[in-house]
Amino acid sequence: MDYLKISVPAGDKITVNADKTLNVPARPIIPYIMGDGIGIDITPVMINVVNAAVSKAYQDARSIAWMEIYAGEKATSLYGKDTWLPDETLTAFNDFLIGIKGPLTTPVSGGIRSLNVALRQALDLYVCQRPIRWFKGVPSPVRNPEDVDMVVYRENSEDIYAGIEWEAGSDKAKKIINFLKKEMGVTRIRFDENCGIGIKPVSEQGTKRLVRQALRYCIDHDRRSLTLVHKGNIMKFTEGAFKTWGYEVAQQEFGATLWQGGPWFSVTNPKTQKEIIIKDVIADAMLQQVLLRPSEYDVIATLNLNGDYLSDALAAEVGGIGIAPGANLSDTVAIFEATHGTAPKYAGQNKVNPGSIILSAEMMLRHMGWTEAADLIIKGITGAIAAKTVTYDFERLMEGAECLNCSAFGDAIIGHMS
Numbered sequence: 001m002d003y004l005k006i007s008v009p010a011g012d013k014i015t016v017n018a019d020k021t022l023n024v025p026a027r028p029i030i031p032y033i034m035g036d037g038i039g040i041d042i043t044p045v046m047i048n049v050v051n052a053a054v055s056k057a058y059q060d061a062r063s064i065a066w067m068e069i070y071a072g073e074k075a076t077s078l079y080g081k082d083t084w085l086p087d088e089t090l091t092a093f094n095d096f097l098i099g100i101k102g103p104l105t106t107p108v109s110g111g112i113r114s115l116n117v118a119l120r121q122a123l124d125l126y127v128c129q130r131p132i133r134w135f136k137g138v139p140s141p142v143r144n145p146e147d148v149d150m151v152v153y154r155e156n157s158e159d160i161y162a163g164i165e166w167e168a169g170s171d172k173a174k175k176i177i178n179f180l181k182k183e184m185g186v187t188r189i190r191f192d193e194n195c196g197i198g199i200k201p202v203s204e205q206g207t208k209r210l211v212r213q214a215l216r217y218c219i220d221h222d223r224r225s226l227t228l229v230h231k232g233n234i235m236k237f238t239e240g241a242f243k244t245w246g247y248e249v250a251q252q253e254f255g256a257t258l259w260q261g262g263p264w265f266s267v268t269n270p271k272t273q274k275e276i277i278i279k280d281v282i283a284d285a286m287l288q289q290v291l292l293r294p295s296e297y298d299v300i301a302t303l304n305l306n307g308d309y310l311s312d313a314l315a316a317e318v319g320g321i322g323i324a325p326g327a328n329l330s331d332t333v334a335i336f337e338a339t340h341g342t343a344p345k346y347a348g349q350n351k352v353n354p355g356s357i358i359l360s361a362e363m364m365l366r367h368m369g370w371t372e373a374a375d376l377i378i379k380g381i382t383g384a385i386a387a388k389t390v391t392y393d394f395e396r397l398m399e400g401a402e403c404l405n406c407s408a409f410g411d412a413i414i415g416h417m418s
């Protein structure tokens with residue numbers, strides 16, 4: 001494939017077998033997006049840390065050929081002012097299968113509502129996987145932060161997050177409101193003259209494929225429970241249906257049966273013979289549950305917007321979004337990403353915590369099967385935090401810590417790999 005602006009480095013493609021397992025060469029080409037705002041601070045630090053971990057784990061036997069691809073503001077300067085997400089960026093992710101990205105600014109104008117959402121939808125990255133774990137020494141507002149060990153499976157392609165909405169007063173909004181009133185018998189739109197309208201699509205297929213992956217994760221990683229989080233008491237045919245379809249997939253595809261007479265279910269993990277409990281909690285209650293009783297929650301499957309809120313709230317329990325990693329997954333393509341945004345007020349200051357994108361890269365290495373390098377990253381971060389050498393976000397909450405800048409924190413992580 002000839003690209004317009006992307007230079008393909010010397011290296012090899014990762015490929016996928018029919019059974020979805022990966023063939024990872026010794027020098028895989030990994031596409032990355034630098035990201036807007038603080039992307040220029042954190043992404044180079046992530047690359048340094050990953051290179052150090054790979055080199056320490058495998059010496060010359062393995063290395064990564066990093067290939068920069070473009071989205072966001074950098075894309076507009078290279079491809080033209082309205083090109084926020086070039087086609088060849090999507091092609092590159094499809095071609096090379098595994099990539100990583102920094103945060104992207106949502107364009108203030110133009111047809112794209114959010115570049116992140118557009119990317120997820122274009123590549124059908126329907127799982128947003130966000131693990132939340134605590135590193136010893138990290139400041140936390142909860143009494144026993146070591147109990148916070150959860151993995152959020154957020155549906156990534158549907159819900160109100162799909163961005164189907166019309167501005168108040170626009171012809172289209174008026175048309176929809178008229179249709180709802182005249183054709184659908186809707187009488188409960190308050191202030192219908194001046195009302196924006198949003199649509200919340202939630203499908204059986206979309207729900208089931210997400211919950212299926214979450215349950216597979218529980219089985220493969222010996223997890224104790226799966227909690228379906230929804231607001232189904234109010235939004236019965238979207239959030240409520242998510243719960244119903246979630247339990248259905250557990251029963252129909254995993255053989256789940258009622259647990260202790262119901263209403264929850266359980267399934268025996270075929271790998272460990274242990275019981276996995278499948279339960280559900282209403283979204284608002286869940287936000288207090290995870291603060292007060294975090295040990296009762298493990299893997300969580302939820303809709304797109306709930307997952308967005310819940311993953312940042314959980315991140316706050318383990319140090320904040322500066323250290324919360326994530327992955328966007330389809331059946332073949334995996335894009336790892338910092339879960340925070342572009343934090344424009346800090347852009348270019350070499351100040352912020354690069355932990356989120358570094359831990360996203362750690363997930364990427366594990367996904368590739370390079371577990372020794374991934375383990376070294378965990379060792380490095382654990383060591384740097386234990387030594388109280390941290391970035392401003394942790395330092396301001398820790399007693400007696402030394403405040404490092406973004407790149408120095410990366411160096412501290414590398415230093416603690418030994």
Ligand SMILES: NC(=O)C1=CN([C@@H]2O[C@H](COP(=O)(O)OP(=O)(O)OC[C@H]3O[C@@H](n4cnc5c(N)ncnc54)[C@H](OP(=O)(O)O)[C@@H]3O)[C@@H](O)[C@H]2O)C=CC1
Pocket residue numbers: 038102103104105106116320321322323337338339340341342343344352353354355356393
């Ligand atoms: N996946 C993505 O690409 C995402 C993109 N966005 C986009 O980012 C832009 C800005 O969004 P905004 O709502 O301000 O959210 P941000 O996540 O960019 O920043 C909010 C606050 O979180 C803290 N923070 C964020 N990143 C770090 C870090 N690496 N280290 C330490 N602290 C950090 C800072 O807190 P403090 O001020 O306390 O230091 C910061 O002011 C928007 O355009 C939004 O659409 C948002 C979320 C995800």
Ligand SMILES: O=C(O)CCC(=O)C(=O)O
Pocket residue numbers: 104105106114115116117308339
């Ligand atoms: O796309 C955006 O601008 C925000 C996305 C976001 O907050 C998230 O995915 O967590």
Ligand SMILES: [Mg+2]
Pocket residue numbers: 308309312339
């Ligand atoms: Mg978010």
